[in-house]
Amino acid sequence: ADGDRVPALVIGSGYGGAVAALRLTQAGIPTQIVEMGRSWDTPGSDGKIFCGMLNPDKRSMRLADKTDQPVSNFMGFGINKSIDRYVGVLDSERFSGIKVYQGRGVGGGSLVNGGMAVTPKRNYFEEILPSVDSNEMYNKYFPRANTGLGVNNIDQAWFESTEWYKFARTGRKTAQRSGFTTAFVPNVYDFEYMKKEAAGQVTKSGLGGEVIYGNNAGKKSLDKTYLAQAAATGKLTITTLHRVTKVAPATGSGYSVTMEQIDEQGNVVATKVVTADRVFFAAGSVGTSKLLVSMKAQGHLPNLSSQVGEGWGNNGNIMVGRANHMWDATGSKQATIPTMGIDNWADPAAPIFAEIAPLPAGLETYVSLYLAITKNPERARFQFNSGTGKVDLTWAQSQNQKGIDMAKKVFDKINQKEGTIYRTDLFGVYKTWGDDFTYHPLGGVLLNKATDNFGRLPEYPGLYVVDGSLVPGNVGVNPFVTITALAERNMDKIISSDIQ
Numbered sequence: 001a002d003g004d005r006v007p008a009l010v011i012g013s014g015y016g017g018a019v020a021a022l023r024l025t026q027a028g029i030p031t032q033i034v035e036m037g038r039s040w041d042t043p044g045s046d047g048k049i050f051c052g053m054l055n056p057d058k059r060s061m062r063l064a065d066k067t068d069q070p071v072s073n074f075m076g077f078g079i080n081k082s083i084d085r086y087v088g089v090l091d092s093e094r095f096s097g098i099k100v101y102q103g104r105g106v107g108g109g110s111l112v113n114g115g116m117a118v119t120p121k122r123n124y125f126e127e128i129l130p131s132v133d134s135n136e137m138y139n140k141y142f143p144r145a146n147t148g149l150g151v152n153n154i155d156q157a158w159f160e161s162t163e164w165y166k167f168a169r170t171g172r173k174t175a176q177r178s179g180f181t182t183a184f185v186p187n188v189y190d191f192e193y194m195k196k197e198a199a200g201q202v203t204k205s206g207l208g209g210e211v212i213y214g215n216n217a218g219k220k221s222l223d224k225t226y227l228a229q230a231a232a233t234g235k236l237t238i239t240t241l242h243r244v245t246k247v248a249p250a251t252g253s254g255y256s257v258t259m260e261q262i263d264e265q266g267n268v269v270a271t272k273v274v275t276a277d278r279v280f281f282a283a284g285s286v287g288t289s290k291l292l293v294s295m296k297a298q299g300h301l302p303n304l305s306s307q308v309g310e311g312w313g314n315n316g317n318i319m320v321g322r323a324n325h326m327w328d329a330t331g332s333k334q335a336t337i338p339t340m341g342i343d344n345w346a347d348p349a350a351p352i353f354a355e356i357a358p359l360p361a362g363l364e365t366y367v368s369l370y371l372a373i374t375k376n377p378e379r380a381r382f383q384f385n386s387g388t389g390k391v392d393l394t395w396a397q398s399q400n401q402k403g404i405d406m407a408k409k410v411f412d413k414i415n416q417k418e419g420t421i422y423r424t425d426l427f428g429v430y431k432t433w434g435d436d437f438t439y440h441p442l443g444g445v446l447l448n449k450a451t452d453n454f455g456r457l458p459e460y461p462g463l464y465v466v467d468g469s470l471v472p473g474n475v476g477v478n479p480f481v482t483i484t485a486l487a488e489r490n491m492d493k494i495i496s497s498d499i500q
């Protein structure tokens with residue numbers, strides 16, 4: 001409530017925020033999470049918490065009049081649908097050169113993501129974060145993160161036989177015929193539950209067209225793992241539908257945190273100020289960077305490092321679809337949960353790791369869809385715009401060309417070998433590459449650059465960064481395992497050195 005004083009306040013409830021909250025509460029510290037999204041625990045009038053992808057309603061997207069799917073078109077038609085403005089679960093935040101998809105609600109990105117739980121390649125992790133002890137990461141914190149997140153693997157015999165993963169087998173077969181390596185990818189979706197879905201024993205979620213607008217079952221999102229454990233300590237409070245707008249030193253000690261309470265249509269209904277001894281920024285790469293850049297520019301945290309706002313990247317995300325021959329069908333039934341990737345990372349001419357993505361349209365499309373993580377070296381910065389009072393991101397769409405070139409080498413080769421072509425109807429009309437959005441925003445407040453080697457903002461004792469903004473723009477794989485493990489490492493240090 002307005003005027004309260006709390007020992008620890010966490011801004012945001014995604015991966016970084018959930019780890020911080022668990023480790024703080026386990027150390028006995030009463031902790032308050034402030035989350036701008038809603039708590040996704042109450043069913044709507046249809047008895048479901050989340051809506052599906054083929055029948056989206058107001059719950060799908062945050063404060064939008066229309067859905068804004070990454071695959072926006074099909075055979076010449078726009079496939080987005082009108083919806084009522086509401087604090088929906090998926091946000092597409094638009095900057096001048098890119099739109100950034102993010103999850104909104106208790107659990108952050110874990111509510112909307114594909115659950116792919118990938119530990120990065122060790123040599124690349126060492127390259128991007130040389131100040132981090134990689135022995136400790138790979139022996140202790142990556143295993144801890146995988147356990148805490150509930151990561152599991154698909155039963156390979158089932159994968160080979162089920163109609164639901166025909167799309168992945170076709171993607172694998174066509175990649176292998178061109179000499180590319182493929183690999184199974186672990187996930188936080190419970191594959192035992194999925195088998196029961198296939199057998200008709202439980203309600204379908206991953207086999208029922210649910211993922212980017214939330215899964216009603218099967219997925220171990222953070223509200224079921226880290227946040228549930230933190231709540232069980234009795235020391236956690238979560239305040240939803242509150243958006244932090246300002247953090248500044250309080251008179252005396254600690255920090256005053258200003259937040260706007262919003263209603264379910266996004267209108268501001270109250271402004272509150274809470275004082276916190278310690279503040280953990282976990283608003284995600286975009287949220288944390290925007291807050292810190294504007295606090296520095298507006299003179300509320302003027303001494304922050306000039307590195308704040310630097311080093312942002314899109315994890316090289318590029319999407320593309322291929323048209324298979326009629327004899328290489330991808331199936332009218334497709335699981336929404338990816339389990340297979342093309343791993344070409346070691347090839348310096350075309351370093352990509354491409355997820356073989358589903359296109360669960362409910363009909364046979366013959367499309368192989370891929371979300372490629374390319375080793376695109378381009379970076380951008382967040383900048384305060386004094387004219388608008390908002391924070392801009394300098395990323396230009398042309399910065400994706402290097403990523404497209406890498407992906408094109410791989411998929412051109414597959415097309416040549418197969419005698420197939422790209423689909424040009426999925427990301428617009430006559431547009432091959434999905435290069436105007438990212439699922440994987442990373443960086444903006446880099447570890448050991450804008451913060452110290454453990455996420456502390458050294459100019460302001462008691463302020464910490466714990467989310468994806470610490471990761472320098474690209475990790476070569478889907479990022480949440482890395483974000484979780486780094487948060488585990490940094491919280492270990494912070495709790496033992498600063499708090500106990």
Ligand code: FDA
Nearest residue numbers: 012014015016036108109113114116244284287468479480
């Ligand atoms: P995250 O974005 O999770 O959490 C930030 C939280 O802070 C949000 O809940 C937000 O509402 C809140 N917030 C922001 N600003 C605030 C403010 N001012 N006040 C209060 N609250 C605020 N990754 C992966 O590894 N495997 C995968 O399969 C996928 N798939 C995927 C699909 C889709 C559709 C998306 C959008 C993303 C993915 N990802 C993914 C990416 C992954 O979800 C992402 O990297 C993490 O969620 C980032 O974790 P963070 O803790 O950094 O922030």
